[in-house]
Amino acid sequence: MSGAESVDAVVVGSGPNGLTAAAVLADAGWDVLVLEAADEPGGAVRTAELTEPGFRHDLFSAFHPLGAASPPLRALELERHGLRWRHAPQVLAHVLPDDRVAVLSRDPERTADSLDGFARGDGHRWQALHRQFREIRDDLLQALLTPFPPVRAGTRLLRSLGVGGALRSARTLTMPARRFVDEMFDGEGAKLLIAGNAQHTDLGPDQSASAVFGWLLCMLGQDIGFPVPEGGAGSLAAALVRRVESAGGQVRCSQRVERVLVEHGAAVGVRTAGGATVRAKVVLADVPAPTLLLDLVGAEHLPPTVVRDLRRFQWDDATLKVDWALRGPIPWRNRDAAGAGTVHLGVDLNGLATATNDLRCGRVPEHPFLLMGQMTTADPTRSPAGTETAWAYTHLPHDQDWTAEELVRVADRVEAVVERHAPGFKDLVVGRFVAGPPHLESVNPSLVGGSINQGTSGIHQQLVFRPTPGLGRADTVVPGLFLAGASAHPGGGVHGAAGANAARAALASRSWYGPAYRAGVRAALRAITS
Incomplete structure (x- = not known):
């Protein structure tokens, strides 16, 4: 391998996790190189004019409550590198089948008034829930986003909550949304805000x-909103790239890594599809765990138990997304939905359950749940004045082959749901783009089969079970190789935590106590995989 380029760390993939990892390592003085297969950085955080000139569409993720609240991203001070957050007048609206609307607003009184319209007293109960969240927010986010077990943040939480409070919180972590909301609220409005936000997972x-997923997103929405980067989600990726480069790191696009190089059982670099070799002390990968370990590393370098576990890896639901360029704002029958950046619609609580059951049975839901974005409402730079850039996505069964005709039929059904709640919507459409699972994966191979969270959010594949039974950390069974993507703990979402965790693990492995760290990790992994 004479003549190979050599760096301290090579990062595979330039999604927000990969770029966060690169920034943390570069800040530590390491020579860092990020290799991205696509012709632009960002992974699932990208923006383009998909329909008509002047209409900017986020290709994948759009609203970023976790990004704005995430300790790892906040620590990077991305506002100094061009990031500017924008907010819609209201955070979220859930439109019921009968056109009643539950509104989540950054103004607690506005939220309370909306929920009291469904059941008197629910507004007060919501505000109490939010006050409890505010008391533990910082420690909670640290605990959720750092490697498992979260010793320091967990200890602080225990002190704040007390033993009884901690036990009740642990119970909440395991609860179904329906049971949680039935215990907390009387009316449909509050129940649907939480249950609908849980549907941002599978x-x-x-x-x-x-x-816990629905509660966390609702509380973040109440606290900081569902902000969007001005100019498009790609502005967040651009700020991350500038942050990496300002610390001395490099980001190269159109460089697809086809192999992680393994010598004497340890990762020593990568080889690109173009034949270039990059040697490195450590390799961090912002790609799904099965892709990294089975394809880029190879089963021959893995214990049989790990190979078996990876072949059992469960993806989350597939996704169909429809983008629209609209000549005017969406004409909602109930105007309470007009000012919300994010809109949920299509079903009530039982409808959410029915749609989920259809997906589990491999069926396209007859009455789908839609998650919509009114992007110009949130950020006026997204389209010409007086118009609207909008999108909606819905879940589809995973592991199915989809023809273009089938996806268009589902897109038409999605459009019909919007038209039912906003008569005249179809007449406003001047451009439409349908992105089904094959297209999503072709643009970003990490979205395997159209799965947007790199694995189910089911409790059997979280914490020490993510991506397979292990340590709940970024370390892999291949020394020198660290999983920095969303299939590692803490999972999906634009928060950079998986990347930051991987970077810190890499730093620890090469520190003065690195030999002891590496020996401890090897012993633990040997016990788990034997």
Whole structure:
């Protein structure tokens, strides 16, 4: 391998996790190189004019409550590198089948008034829930986003909550959303805000752990909103790239890594599809765990138990996304939906459960749940004045082959749901783009089969079970190789935590106590995989 380029760390993939990892390492003085297969950085955080000139569409992720709240991303001070957050007048609206609307607003009184319209007293109960969240928010986010077990943040949480409070919180972590909201609220409005937000994962209202996902997103929405980067999600990626480069790191696009090089059982670099070799002390990969370990490393370098576990890896639901360029704002029948950046619609609580059951049975839901974005409402730079850039996505069964005709039929059904709640919507459409699972994966191979969270959010594949039974950390069974993507703990979402965790693990492995760290990790992994 004479003549190979040599760096301290090579990062495979330039999604927000990969770029966060690169920034943390570069800040530590390491020589860092990020290799990205696509012709532009960002992974699932990218923006383009898909429909008509002047209409900017986020290709994948759009709203970023976790990004704005995430300790790893906040520590990077991306605002100094061009990032500017924008907010819609209201955070979220859930439109019920009968056109009643539950509104989540950054103004607690506005939220309370909306929820009291469904059941008197629910507004007060919501505000109490939010006050409890505010008291533990910082320690909670640290605990959720750092490697498992979260010793320091967990200890602080225990002190704040007390033993009884900690036990009740642990119970909440395991609860289905339906049970949680039935215990907390009387009216449909509050219940649907939490259960609907749980649907940002692949968990229905009757599945364990769906409560905590819905609760967390709602509380973040109440606290900081669902902000969007001005100019498009790609602005967040651009700020991350500038942050990496300002610390001395490099980001190269159109460089697809086809192999992680393994010598004497350890990762020593990568080889690109173009034949270039990059030697490195450590390799960090912002790609799904099965792709990294089975394809880029190879089963021959893995214990049989790990290979078996990876072949059992469960993806989350597939996704169909429809983008629209609209000549005017969406004409909602109930105007309470007009000012919300994010809109949920299509079904009530039982409808959420039915749609989830259809997906589990391999069926396209007859009555789908839609998650919509009114992007110009949130950020006026997204389209010409007086117009609207909008999108909606819905879940589809995973591991199915989709023809273009089938996807168009589903897109038409999605459009019909919007038209039912906003008569005249179809007449406003001047451009439409349909992205089904094959297209999503072709643009970003990490979205395997159209899965947007790199694995189910089910409790059986979280914490020490993510991506396979292990340590709940970024370390892999191949020394020198660290999993920095969303299939590692803490999972999906634009928060950079998986990348930051991987970077810190890499730093620890090469520190003065590195030999002891590496020996401890090897012993633990040997016990798990034997």
